[in-house]
Amino acid sequence: MKKNLEYLEEFILVLTLALMVALIFAQVVGRYVFSSAPSWTEEMARYIHIFQVWIGASYAVKKRQHIRIEAFIELFKGTFRKILESLSLLVWFGLAVFLAIFGTQLVLASFQNGQITPAMQIPMWLPFLAIPLGGAGMAMRLVQQFVLIWRSENGKVEV
Numbered sequence: 001m002k003k004n005l006e007y008l009e010e011f012i013l014v015l016t017l018a019l020m021v022a023l024i025f026a027q028v029v030g031r032y033v034f035s036s037a038p039s040w041t042e043e044m045a046r047y048i049h050i051f052q053v054w055i056g057a058s059y060a061v062k063k064r065q066h067i068r069i070e071a072f073i074e075l076f077k078g079t080f081r082k083i084l085e086s087l088s089l090l091v092w093f094g095l096a097v098f099l100a101i102f103g104t105q106l107v108l109a110s111f112q113n114g115q116i117t118p119a120m121q122i123p124m125w126l127p128f129l130a131i132p133l134g135g136a137g138m139a140m141r142l143v144q145q146f147v148l149i150w151r152s153e154n155g156k157v158e159v
Helices: 002-006 008-032 039-063 078-113 130-151
Strands: none
Touching (some): 078 130
16 A cells, blocks of 8 residues: 555656646647537646646655755755755745645635636636645655655765
């Protein structure tokens, strides 16, 4: 079970990429071959991409692939490096929790207002759900990074 959860983000990202490519391909074929394409395919591809961005942000935290300036931090080793890394993660964690909390408020407000998407006519809170899920995913991965930093000998985490 734990092994399956480890690859959950990768599986979701690959599956949604394949679905998004199929939807865009259908849109192009419909537009240029049949001179008519359903409008919902474009909207669905857009919302899938939004989820990919937020889930991908969480996955990038796991793989330590977010853009970082490491020239300064590479000068230090040991406990001082761990403290610097921890401070960086703490600020980032605050932002991720902010996104999760206010993203949830956005989802609830959209749910209460009954807002729907233009083409597919689905509740708008479904696409908005990507924000709190991405924020919570990043927060969870940042906690894991924090633990890895303090378990390492010199504060340097290799993925």
